[in-house]
Each structure stands twice: as structure tokens, then as C-alpha cells.
Amino acid sequence: MEEDGSADGRVDRQEMAVPQGTFRLVRPDATGRAPLRAWDAADEMALRHLDEVGLVEDDGNDAPTVVVVGDGWGALAAPLASLHPTVVVDSYTAARAIVANLGANGVDPGSVTIADPLGPLPEAIDVGVVKVPKASAVLDHHLARLAPRLAPSATVIGAGMTRHVHSSTVDAFGRWIGPTATTRAVRKARLLLATAGPDRATGPDGATAPEGATGAGRGSRWPRETTLDGPGGPIVAIAHAGVFAAGRLDRGTAALLAALPEPGTHRRAVDLGCGTGVVGTVLARRDPAVEVTFVDDSALALASARATWERNLGDRPARFVHGDGLLDPEPIDCDLVCVNPPFHRDHAVGDATAWRMFVEARERLAPGGELLVVGNRHLAHHAKLARLFGRRRVEVVGSDPAYVVCQATVAT
Ligand SMILES: C[S@@+](CC[C@H](N)C(=O)[O-])C[C@H]1O[C@@H](n2cnc3c(N)ncnc32)[C@H](O)[C@@H]1O
Structure with missing residues (x-):
């Protein structure tokens, strides 16, 4: 804004x-x-x-x-x-x-x-x-x-x-x-x-999209479908206009995918700030028993995640929540939270939303539950998680030159 x-x-x-x-x-x-x-x-x-x-x-x-x-x-x-x-x-x-x-x-x-x-x-x-x-x-x-x-x-x-x-x-x-x-x-x-001109474009409900149009509607390229190289095989990601990493796999997301817990470790998982829903979809594809809730503040992101899920996993049930973090519109209890947090909101907010997400995860995760966070190295999420969960309960479980994946575990 x-x-x-x-x-x-x-x-x-x-x-x-x-x-x-x-x-x-x-x-x-x-x-x-x-x-x-x-x-x-x-x-x-x-x-x-x-x-x-x-x-x-x-x-x-x-x-x-x-x-x-x-x-x-x-x-x-x-x-x-x-x-x-x-x-x-x-x-x-x-x-x-x-x-x-x-x-x-x-x-x-x-x-x-x-x-x-x-x-x-x-x-x-x-x-x-x-x-x-x-x-x-x-x-x-x-x-x-x-x-x-x-x-x-x-x-x-x-x-x-x-x-x-x-x-x-x-x-x-x-x-x-x-x-x-x-x-x-x-x-x-x-x-x-x-x-309004008499020959204006008629978009999604009408017959024509104008030359060069890129918006939703016939002849447009949104929502965009991209086949990504995910762990365990290709995954089709669907993105509406403006959704994070539309048409590509973000490097941070790739690092998070590589660090996902072994199948069978957790039952109730949340893909928090799900964007196109790639993280929750890959997690569920590896683990037929996991129940995934997708959460995003953006309705276009959430619709993208739903489309990605259905395209890859058909009618397997999942939950989609248009909301703010893990508490609003309703608290979400869980065993695993995976998040690639937003960090450039409105120029001024910085990583405050990430911090709030970590606090809420600590509150909603069951004993033994796990928060898996990827972030740019300079954001130093490790230190924040150590403050919240205790130093001995935070581990670096993945990294590349730019990104670090941290796992924080709730005491049993
Ligand atoms: C960096 S993107 C990550 C998207 C996706 N998980 C991925 O890795 O491709 C962060 C996402 O968090 C969402 N977001 C921002 N603030 C949020 C909030 N308060 N609650 C839930 N989601 C939020 C954004 O809309 C965006 O889709």
C-alpha cells in the first residue's frame, strides 16, 4: 500500500x-x-x-x-x-x-x-x-x-x-x-x-479479451499454471494474479520443501501464508495421512492454493482459511506449521508479521509440535525462535547461501 x-x-x-x-x-x-x-x-x-x-x-x-x-x-x-x-x-x-x-x-x-x-x-x-x-x-x-x-x-x-x-x-x-x-x-x-466504450473488453463473462490482455478472462494468462520441479516429482502450481512466486518456485520455498519432516511425523499440518499452496500440497502428496489446513491473508492466494491442491490431489479433503495467522477468524490447533513468512509488507512492517506468526504457532502447536520456518539469512529468524521456544529447541535443518530453514519444537 x-x-x-x-x-x-x-x-x-x-x-x-x-x-x-x-x-x-x-x-x-x-x-x-x-x-x-x-x-x-x-x-x-x-x-x-x-x-x-x-x-x-x-x-x-x-x-x-x-x-x-x-x-x-x-x-x-x-x-x-x-x-x-x-x-x-x-x-x-x-x-x-x-x-x-x-x-x-x-x-x-x-x-x-x-x-x-x-x-x-x-x-x-x-x-x-x-x-x-x-x-x-x-x-x-x-x-x-x-x-x-x-x-x-x-x-x-x-x-x-x-x-x-x-x-x-x-x-x-x-x-x-x-x-x-x-x-x-x-x-x-x-x-x-x-x-465505458461501446467496444470495451468483455473479460471473464463475455466473449473477448482485448489484445495484450493479461487479466482474468478468456484469452488471458491468469490464473497461470506452471509445472515445478518438486521433491518427489513435478508439481503443478496454479497462481492467480499477484500471488507470491507465480510461475516459479521461490528459492526459499524450495529450501523449505527440502526440509519437510518425514511422512508420519505429524497429523495436523498448517501451510501458513500458503500462497500457491505448493508447500502443503507437497507435504500431503508424501504423506497420505496428513490433514492440511491452508491459511492466507489474500483471497487470491487462497484460491490459488485450492486450485493447486485440487489439480494435484483431486478431491482429497483439505481446509482453506482466509485469515490472519493462526488465531483469526478462529484458532487453529495443529502439530506442524510450515511457513515462508512475508517480510516486505507495506514498506514499513518488516518482519513483524513473521514474529506474530511464530508467537501464534507456539500458542497453537500441540506438545511435541513443530514449526518449520524458512527465511532470508539476514532476517535472523533463528534468534527470534530461540527467544520464543528456547535455544535448545531450535535447530537449523536446511540452508543455502541466501536462506536458512529453522525447526522449532514445542516441549512435550
Ligand atoms: C513469502 S509468501 C509465501 C507463499 C508460499 N508459502 C510460498 O512459499 O510460495 C507469504 C504469504 O503470506 C501471506 N500472508 C501475509 N500476511 C499474512 C497473515 N497475516 N496471515 C496469513 N497469511 C499472510 C501472503 O499473502 C503470502 O501469500
Whole structure:
């Protein structure tokens, strides 16, 4: 997500004043340090534009159908809540933060429909507001899904920080939606204003995808299927747009796979932060008795893991949890946790999520249970695990020049 405050995005201010009102927005910060700002200049610019052109005025009779894509913490959902928007959010923790911020601002969370990026969209959308993501594949995914649902005279506003807005971004709006103009940059943010064209692309529900399209839909390359060289033979990994290591086997993941415990060691395993689900799928393929739960904060990652599982293991049962770590939405009790933790979240969070995952694993693992962690050598996960589990209970069980795999065991 973007920041526009100080160099690392840390600012004191939590109140966003926009034409629709003043909103106090909190952005949860896993580090526990000064709060990060929950909105950026692109959010403010989009809200000002919507107010100036009167695009979303609800006169009570003919309320426009509004879809918001990629809102991080409710900076768009809260000011637009009176229009009952559908808010498309990939991240479980972002959806949780949006609901919390709506409530904290006296907005009924029920006035907003939170949808995941593969779920149904309303028909005849009049206004789309799309936060421009870093990854062009993710933008394509969203535009491809919006295009066939737009009303004939719909407008789609792209709101992005200039570092994410390239000529290819303008091209994507032009290809999927229709004629697209850009505003000048203000405080390093810019809007793209696209009007639904009569010959716009019709994406997943329609017949055509535009030339060069890479989003979900016919003729597109997402979700992408790749055959990887896994231990015990090839494995087919399926990845939706934006999912970690799409189309390749990450070196850290490969190190983790090489260090998996012997079959029969544990019964209830969790592939925590599963991405495409390669780790849990390889584990289960080696061990017919193991029961795997896949967890990811990203709905697109979780859908990828489910597809990878089904492609390799058919209808063998597994559990898929869209959630945050091992405690939310419900505690997960287990004997083995395998994790290749995220470490670059939002520029500022560093490895705080990894630390929280380790704490939760220690809490949910049964006596004798095992946490298997891979991380870049410089992250020094070994020291963190030693603090949590005790020095004598942590072992290095795999490594290469860049990555270290550590095993932490809970006392029996
Ligand atoms: C480095 S990737 C590893 C993906 C996969 N295990 C692999 O090795 O290819 C980390 C994953 O953790 C997920 N993630 C980030 N924060 C999370 C959280 N709080 N709870 C669960 N998953 C999370 C990300 O969406 C991402 O898919």
C-alpha cells in the first residue's frame, strides 16, 4: 500500500478531511510503533473529483451502483458508504480494518458490501473507483472483471500514486474500459478517468479479451499454471494474479520443501501464508495421512492454493482459511506449521508479521509440535525462535547461501 507522509509513511495525523466529511481512520500496525496513515493522496484526489463532478450524488431515487476496488483501510469505503458501494478487497486484514474504521466513524458496516476479488460483482455498475495496484497483473485482473459489468455510460476512476501509474496503466484502462484521460499529478497522485466504450473488453463473462490482455478472462494468462520441479516429482502450481512466486518456485520455498519432516511425523499440518499452496500440497502428496489446513491473508492466494491442491490431489479433503495467522477468524490447533513468512509488507512492517506468526504457532502447536520456518539469512529468524521456544529447541535443518530453514519444537 502507498504512503505519502514521511519517508517511511509514519505520520501522527489520523483524520482525513475530504468533501464527504472528516473521518478518523486507523491503520493497524503490526510493529506497535507510531501509526501509519490509512489513506494517501490518491484517495483524497478521487474523493474530491467524485464530489466536484457530482458523479456519486445520491438523490434518493436513482442511486448509482458503485464499486470500489483495492481500498486499504476504508478511506474510500467510509466517505462513500451512503451509496452502499461494493468494496472489492483481497486481504482479510484489510477487510477487517475497513469494517473497524466504518464502525469507528459511526457508519453502519452493513451499508458496504465487502466482496473478494473472485466473487460476484453487481450488474450495471455506474461508477468504479480502482486504486492502482503495484502489479499490472492485479490491475488487469480487476479491470477484466469490471468491464463486462459496467453500465453503458459508466465511469471508472483509477486513483494511483504516480510511481505506480505508467503508460501501460493508461493503456490497461483504455483496453479494458474505454477512452481514458489522465489528470495532472498533485502531491504525487494522479487520476485516470475512463469512460465505458461501446467496444470495451468483455473479460471473464463475455466473449473477448482485448489484445495484450493479461487479466482474468478468456484469452488471458491468469490464473497461470506452471509445472515445478518438486521433491518427489513435478508439481503443478496454479497462481492467480499477484500471488507470491507465480510461475516459479521461490528459492526459499524450495529450501523449505527440502526440509519437510518425514511422512508420519505429524497429523495436523498448517501451510501458513500458503500462497500457491505448493508447500502443503507437497507435504500431503508424501504423506497420505496428513490433514492440511491452508491459511492466507489474500483471497487470491487462497484460491490459488485450492486450485493447486485440487489439480494435484483431486478431491482429497483439505481446509482453506482466509485469515490472519493462526488465531483469526478462529484458532487453529495443529502439530506442524510450515511457513515462508512475508517480510516486505507495506514498506514499513518488516518482519513483524513473521514474529506474530511464530508467537501464534507456539500458542497453537500441540506438545511435541513443530514449526518449520524458512527465511532470508539476514532476517535472523533463528534468534527470534530461540527467544520464543528456547535455544535448545531450535535447530537449523536446511540452508543455502541466501536462506536458512529453522525447526522449532514445542516441549512435550
Ligand atoms: C513469502 S509468501 C509465501 C507463499 C508460499 N508459502 C510460498 O512459499 O510460495 C507469504 C504469504 O503470506 C501471506 N500472508 C501475509 N500476511 C499474512 C497473515 N497475516 N496471515 C496469513 N497469511 C499472510 C501472503 O499473502 C503470502 O501469500
